[in-house]
Amino acid sequence: MTDTAMTNLLDLDRAGLEAFFGVLGEQRFRATQVMKWVYGHGVQDFTAMSNISKALQARLQEQAVLALPEVVADHRSDDGSRKWLFRLADGNCIESVFIPEAERGTLCVSSQVGCMLNCSFCSTAQQGFNRNLTTGEIVSQLWLATQLLGRQPDGERLISNVVLMGMGEPLLNYDNVVRAMRIMLDDFGYGLSKRRITLSTAGVVPEIRRLRADCDVSLAVSLHASNDALRNELVPLNRKYPIRELLDTCREYAGEGRRRVTFEYVMLAGVNDSDTHARELVRCLEGVPAKINLIPFNPFPQTRYLRSSGNRIHRFFEILNQAGIVTITRRTRGDDIDAACGQLAGRFRDRTRRRTRNSQANPVTHP
Numbered sequence: 001m002t003d004t005a006m007t008n009l010l011d012l013d014r015a016g017l018e019a020f021f022g023v024l025g026e027q028r029f030r031a032t033q034v035m036k037w038v039y040g041h042g043v044q045d046f047t048a049m050s051n052i053s054k055a056l057q058a059r060l061q062e063q064a065v066l067a068l069p070e071v072v073a074d075h076r077s078d079d080g081s082r083k084w085l086f087r088l089a090d091g092n093c094i095e096s097v098f099i100p101e102a103e104r105g106t107l108c109v110s111s112q113v114g115c116m117l118n119c120s121f122c123s124t125a126q127q128g129f130n131r132n133l134t135t136g137e138i139v140s141q142l143w144l145a146t147q148l149l150g151r152q153p154d155g156e157r158l159i160s161n162v163v164l165m166g167m168g169e170p171l172l173n174y175d176n177v178v179r180a181m182r183i184m185l186d187d188f189g190y191g192l193s194k195r196r197i198t199l200s201t202a203g204v205v206p207e208i209r210r211l212r213a214d215c216d217v218s219l220a221v222s223l224h225a226s227n228d229a230l231r232n233e234l235v236p237l238n239r240k241y242p243i244r245e246l247l248d249t250c251r252e253y254a255g256e257g258r259r260r261v262t263f264e265y266v267m268l269a270g271v272n273d274s275d276t277h278a279r280e281l282v283r284c285l286e287g288v289p290a291k292i293n294l295i296p297f298n299p300f301p302q303t304r305y306l307r308s309s310g311n312r313i314h315r316f317f318e319i320l321n322q323a324g325i326v327t328i329t330r331r332t333r334g335d336d337i338d339a340a341c342g343q344l345a346g347r348f349r350d351r352t353r354r355r356t357r358n359s360q361a362n363p364v365t366h367p
């Protein structure tokens with residue numbers, strides 16, 4: 001446990017660090033000096049920051065920490081994916097996944113402990129919601145994964161892309177997520193470009209608008225259905241922000257530059273995967289700069305859904321493709337370590353009332 005009077009520097013973006021050093025009566029450039037050590041070199045110990053005076057090192061030790069979660073599990077998949085379970089200071093656990101590909105290495109990070117959106121096909125939803133992650137807890141996932149993965153022989157980092165597609169709804173933890181992304185984008189942080197950070201949302205319309213003004217990273221939207229009746233069932237948030245309103249907002253987000261929005265579509269056998277659905281989806285997306293990502297459903301215990309067959313997915317893909325929509329079928333990775341989409345669960349105690357009806361006294365289960 002860290003002392004609450006101490007400032008966790010991982011909670012602060014560059015502007016926050018400059019303000020922190022200002023209060024100490026120090027110059028602003030201390031912020032970028034410390035960021036270089038922390039994010040560039042992975043240094044956690046203030047006394048190892050050799051361009052900082054002994055006196056300031058001592059003050060930092062008194063007033064600040066670089067608090068990181070504890071690594072409690074590190075699973076390696078046969079396909080090279082890795083999944084970590086991190087224990088936070090309050091005992092809750094979250095998961096992050098690294099997925100290596102030929103051209104890039106993607107880290108999938110969590111934004112909340114659990115999720116409150118209750119999407120019917122998602123295993124995180126089954127576990128309920130506990131709390132938002134702090135900025136430091138979001139950034140820590142990248143910090144720890146970077147250290148644990150090491151570097152390529154040429155000195156390059158393995159993580160080139162970050163996706164906010166782990167546990168939680170990032171736009172319902174807006175401030176902490178945006179601050180964490182600023183650290184990832186900062187040249188003195190991880191120096192990632194906006195194209196290399198993707199935020200995935202179930203469609204929190206007002207926050208998508210805010211995001212466009214604040215930090216317009218790549219946007220992915222979990223659509224999963226081609227009409228409101230079906231989407232209301234799969235993604236209950238749709239009752240608040242229906243498809244038309246969501247897609248209008250996506251069109252605005254794409255903006256003049258016509259940067260495509262990615263639409264995720266989970267393939268559920270007999271539910272949303274017919275030819276009619278595919279054609280309806282094409283009509284829905286007319287005029288929206290879109291890419292579609294078909295995700296074969298990843299089953300988990302007690303789910304009522306089944307994955308669509310390979311043939312069905314292929315046929316659905318063909319219809320979208322022939323209509324001129326850039327479509328990819330996501331390969332399922334990390335199956336053997338439960339690292340696939342919608343499988344991230346962590347360990348935590350549900351604190352939402354709605355879950356109590358499920359009468360599990362202590363729903364601390366997976367993995």
Ligand code: SAH
Binds near residue numbers: 119297
């Ligand atoms: N709340 C955000 C991000 C977390 S989910 C969102 O809704 O986008 C990341 C992606 O995994 C989403 O597209 C989600 O719909 C998908 N997903 C969830 N459960 C899944 C499952 N069992 N199989 C396949 N994809 C799933």
